[in-house]
Amino acid sequence: MGVGSFFTSKLDEAIGWGRKYSIFQYPFVTACCGMEYMATACSHYDVDRFGAGLPRFSPRQADVLFVVGTISHKMAPVLKRIYDQMCEPKWVVAFGVCTCTGGFYNNYATVQGIDTIIPVDVYIPGCPPRPESVIDGLMKLQEKIATGAQRY
């Protein structure tokens, strides 16, 4: 034990610190929340300050799946497949009430929360959420990435 475990735990911390500032996100944008996502990503709010400024449009190159907008039943298998294609370690952010719970679309066509299909790490409510909420969610995700903590 002793020396080895000490070294391992410090290595985990270093890796966590590195990962939380190099978030390659996959924006799965399906609806109006995408506008707010773009506002967050642009220079005024500037998510690049948090190391999340580079969206990757291939799930194989991404760490965090941003699910932005309403997910319909017919989109559900696509979302599941995108999630399955991402390499570990991976995280999922539910952006907006539609992805969190279905929002006000309580009907035959809309998935009632994407956590019925894939695991979610951070929920950002709002219709759509303000960029401040998104940045708050992103910082919570960073905390989680750094410490390996359970979901919020």
Add this chain to the structure above:
Amino acid sequence: MDGQAILARLETRLGARLLGTHDHRGDHTAIVAREGIIEALTFSRDESDLRFNVLMDLTAVDYLKLPGREDGPRFDVVYHLYSIPHNHRIRLKVPVEQDDPVVPTATSLWPIANWLEREVWDMFGIRFAGHPDLRRLLMYEEFEGHPLRKDYPIERRQPLIGPKV
């Protein structure tokens, strides 16, 4: 051609199979029995002074529990026709009973009827006899029920997608 004149032409052709007509702010509607709908559509499309060459829309209405129509047929299948050469329109309606929701297909008259009839089957559960490929159009195969029927429960959850209640 004037809407009233179109209705008169349909009436002479269909006779008793024309169940009624009405107009509202210049939009004319003919209510046709199921037995006469294919003849009415063919006649409207091919007659030289009618020439309804565009099927603008084919849809349905569920009149379940509509005040004043509790005893009547539950559904109406609605055809909106438009004529490009004559620039006139007509609407045809076919009343359909709940126990026997079948209407003859119009796919041989207008190819677009193929998808429109599939949508009506998907949403209302009305079948079209003679349709070449009557599958669901918008929903998926495992979907249970027909969501635009008035008795489809709004909070119903589908078996493939939860949450399980």
